[in-house]
Amino acid sequence: MNGGGSGSNNVALPLGPFGAYFPLEPQPLMPTLTLAETGDTFEVPAGTSLIEFAQERGLPLQFGCTMGSCGVCCVVIEAGMGNLNPKSDVEDETTEMVTNHEAARLACQIVIEGDVTLRPAE
Numbered sequence: 001m002n003g004g005g006s007g008s009n010n011v012a013l014p015l016g017p018f019g020a021y022f023p024l025e026p027q028p029l030m031p032t033l034t035l036a037e038t039g040d041t042f043e044v045p046a047g048t049s050l051i052e053f054a055q056e057r058g059l060p061l062q063f064g065c066t067m068g069s070c071g072v073c074c075v076v077i078e079a080g081m082g083n084l085n086p087k088s089d090v091e092d093e094t095t096e097m098v099t100n101h102e103a104a105r106l107a108c109q110i111v112i113e114g115d116v117t118l119r120p121a122e
């Protein structure tokens with residue numbers, strides 16, 4: 001007997017498709033930001049603006065206009081694209097001017113909601 005059985009933890013789980021129980025996947029309150037080039041990791045409060053965090057902590061990311069129009073801050077998201085705020089039309093236009101990489105985002109426009117790994121675009 002390993003104690004991992006049923007009965008003692010009566011937590012109501014949401015009922016998913018086909019009658020199976022699927023626990024909701026919570027987003028971490030302190031997501032991890034990983035800089036792919038250096039391997040450095042940082043715990044970042046969910047909802048944090050990447051540019052604010054980068055400037056506070058002196059991260060090696062470059063910024064220009066800070067408004068999503070110059071493209072200097074373009075990064076490639078290696079993991080966790082779904083953990084970021086959606087791209088605006090302006091960001092879409094600017095990234096298309098800078099790169100054709102599908103996973104490109106503008107660091108000045110990113111809000112971190114979950115774990116993410118990124119590197120500067122080349």
Ligand code: FES
Nearest residue numbers: 064065066071108
């Ligand atoms: S700093 Fe100019 S687009 Fe991000």
